[in-house]
Amino acid sequence: MALLTCKDLTLRYETLTVMEHLSFTVEKGDYLCIVGENGSGKSTLMKCLLGLKSADGGTLTLGDGLKRSEIGYLPQQSEIQRDFPASVEEVVLSGCLNSRALHPFYTKAEKQRALEQMECLKITALRKRCYRELSGGQQQRVLLARALCATKKLLLLDEPVTGLDPVVTTELYGILEHIHKEHGITIIMVTHDVECAVRHAKKILHIGKGESFFGTCEAYMQSEVGQKFLDASGHFEGGKFCHTHHTPQKGDGEHE
Amino acid sequence: MNDLSAILTPEYLAVVLLPALIAGVAVSLCSSLLGVSMVLKRCSMIGDGLSHVGYGTLCIAVAMGWAPIQVTIPVVIVAAYILLRLSESRKSRGDTAIAMFSTSALALGILVSSKANLTTDVSHYMFGSILAMTHGDVILSVVLSVCVLLVYLLFYDKIFAVTFDENFAQATGLNVRFYNLLIAVLTAVTVVLGMMMMGALLISSLMIFPAVTAMRICRSFKRVVVTSVIISVTCFLVGLFLSLWLDTAVGASVILTNLAAFALASLISMLTRRRKPQTADVPKE
Numbered sequence: 001m002a003l004l005t006c007k008d009l010t011l012r013y014e015t016l017t018v019m020e021h022l023s024f025t026v027e028k029g030d031y032l033c034i035v036g037e038n039g040s041g042k043s044t045l046m047k048c049l050l051g052l053k054s055a056d057g058g059t060l061t062l063g064d065g066l067k068r069s070e071i072g073y074l075p076q077q078s079e080i081q082r083d084f085p086a087s088v089e090e091v092v093l094s095g096c097l098n099s100r101a102l103h104p105f106y107t108k109a110e111k112q113r114a115l116e117q118m119e120c121l122k123i124t125a126l127r128k129r130c131y132r133e134l135s136g137g138q139q140q141r142v143l144l145a146r147a148l149c150a151t152k153k154l155l156l157l158d159e160p161v162t163g164l165d166p167v168v169t170t171e172l173y174g175i176l177e178h179i180h181k182e183h184g185i186t187i188i189m190v191t192h193d194v195e196c197a198v199r200h201a202k203k204i205l206h207i208g209k210g211e212s213f214f215g216t217c218e219a220y221m222q223s224e225v226g227q228k229f230l231d232a233s234g235h236f237e238g239g240k241f242c243h244t245h246h247t248p249q250k251g252d253g254e255h256e
Numbered sequence: 257m258n259d260l261s262a263i264l265t266p267e268y269l270a271v272v273l274l275p276a277l278i279a280g281v282a283v284s285l286c287s288s289l290l291g292v293s294m295v296l297k298r299c300s301m302i303g304d305g306l307s308h309v310g311y312g313t314l315c316i317a318v319a320m321g322w323a324p325i326q327v328t329i330p331v332v333i334v335a336a337y338i339l340l341r342l343s344e345s346r347k348s349r350g351d352t353a354i355a356m357f358s359t360s361a362l363a364l365g366i367l368v369s370s371k372a373n374l375t376t377d378v379s380h381y382m383f384g385s386i387l388a389m390t391h392g393d394v395i396l397s398v399v400l401s402v403c404v405l406l407v408y409l410l411f412y413d414k415i416f417a418v419t420f421d422e423n424f425a426q427a428t429g430l431n432v433r434f435y436n437l438l439i440a441v442l443t444a445v446t447v448v449l450g451m452m453m454m455g456a457l458l459i460s461s462l463m464i465f466p467a468v469t470a471m472r473i474c475r476s477f478k479r480v481v482v483t484s485v486i487i488s489v490t491c492f493l494v495g496l497f498l499s500l501w502l503d504t505a506v507g508a509s510v511i512l513t514n515l516a517a518f519a520l521a522s523l524i525s526m527l528t529r530r531r532k533p534q535t536a537d538v539p540k541e
């Protein structure tokens with residue numbers, strides 16, 4: 001059975017219908033990218049997958065023995081408190097909370113797990129530093145380490161590279177590739193960078209007004225929706241890469 | 257200015273000052289702990305709302321001749337639950353709903369007490385009366401404070417998670433509603449105890465001040481919590497001493513001491529920030 005099955009999913013905010021009759025499945029070992037324009041409801045769908053928002057129609061089922069408490073999540077950056085005084089260690093450790101029921105304090109094993117994840121993301125040196133004083137790329141790694149503490153199975157990411165410079169972006173994709181391949185973690189990622197989506201993902205879910213698509217990358221590049229969207233983003237012509245310049249948005253080295 | 261040696265007779269010390277001191281320290285401790293969550297979760301208006309409801313209930317309790325603390329605490333806990341729900345539903349209109357609800361409760365309390373002609377009796381809760389607490393009140397305050405403290409420590413990690421990133425905590429399976437409610441209940445108990453001692457008008461700022469001060473100079477959650485506890489207790493002791501010495505209101509003196517501590521912390525953080533941030537010396541991987 002699939003890890004996640006969405007059938008005829010409808011999501012609404014009071015009067016606004018964000019999406020209707022969306023169906024797709026996520027298998028174990030998938031790398032799914034959710035693409036679509038701003039405001040097309042990617043984050044909303046993410047909230048639904050996480051159980052933060054209930055479906056207004058249709059069903060979402062977890063399968064393959066996946067429990068709610070086994071999902072890791074990297075939120076969209078705007079949702080995190082930027083001025084919060086917390087050390088990197090505290091933030092990463094908080095990802096371990098879901099695995100214990102009534103134990104009041106962190107166990108040795110949990111601390112070890114947090115340490116391993118920090119090691120894996122090469123942020124061990126930042127351990128005692130204050131989260132709010134880190135650069136954008138470093139903050140993303142911290143949040144990724146926290147998400148990895150929370151899961152061994154499924155990782156959900158909402159626009160993890162927005163606001164990062166190209167070098168850091170490539171690095172982050174590399175890290176994700178590594179956790180996907182080596183640790184066998186299923187990845188669902190929201191992005192509006194289609195170029196990277198088709199380069200890294202196995203499957204694409206495109207959501208948009210009226211037109212939506214779910215299938216493999218290859219099929220997406222052949223599809224009408226995919227071609228239109230890829231053309232519009234200027235990175236592709238006829239399904240082939242063309243060399244466009246990626247403009248850096250917010251420098252990674254910047255500090256407030 | 258008072259001649260302290262004349263006031264501080266052994267008998268006064270033992271009967272009035274010592275109990276007040278113990279209760280005050282215990283409540284300062286709790287209020288600073290919960291103040292941190294209140295500031296970081298950006299819900300200081302809940303604290304303010306609770307103190308309004310608390311004062312209103314206190315007025316009614318006194319008018320009816322009921323035991324003030326014992327009646328007020330359960331009512332304020334229920335109010336905390338209601339305020340939490342109000343702030344959850346439709347984020348934008350949350351504060352307005354809280355203000356309307358809590359002021360109505362306050363108005364009702366004032367109405368009842370003015371009908372019962374008790375205005376002089378309840379007005380000292382407006383500004384607090386730490387030195388006029390009965391021994392029963394002192395013991396109850398200390399016991400409740402210890403309970404708040406224990407629960408806080410026991411759930412410290414979860415309180416951090418819920419405060420830092422509620423969505424993540426909920427998405428990964430933590431019962432966020434329960435912990436929010438827990439924080440609200442602890443806040444409610446603290447507000448009532450603090451109100452009896454420091455006054456309904458001042459308690460919510462008394463809770464927030466040490467946390468804000470600590471956030472100026474600390475860079476981890478744990479340090480913020482510990483520092484704000486130290487600041488809160490120190491400012492309480494200094495403020496109490498000043499109020500005896502200068503013959504001023506206790507709550508107001510403690511607030512002004514807190515203000516001084518805040519100014520000092522701001523100065524320190526300004527001076528240390530003048531130095532280059534030490535981000536450069538970490539090797540970039």
Ligand SMILES: Nc1ncnc2c1ncn2[C@@H]1O[C@H](COP(=O)(O)OP(=O)(O)O)[C@@H](O)[C@H]1O
Nearest residue numbers: 013016018036037038039040041042043044045
């Ligand atoms: N909490 C909310 N209440 C009401 N409408 C919302 C809320 N969050 C998002 N929306 C609306 O839902 C639509 C989809 O938003 P979102 O899922 O954030 O899009 P995306 O992440 O794809 O950019 C937008 O039109 C947005 O204005």
Ligand SMILES: [Mg+2]
Nearest residue numbers: 042043076159
């Ligand atoms: Mg979004």
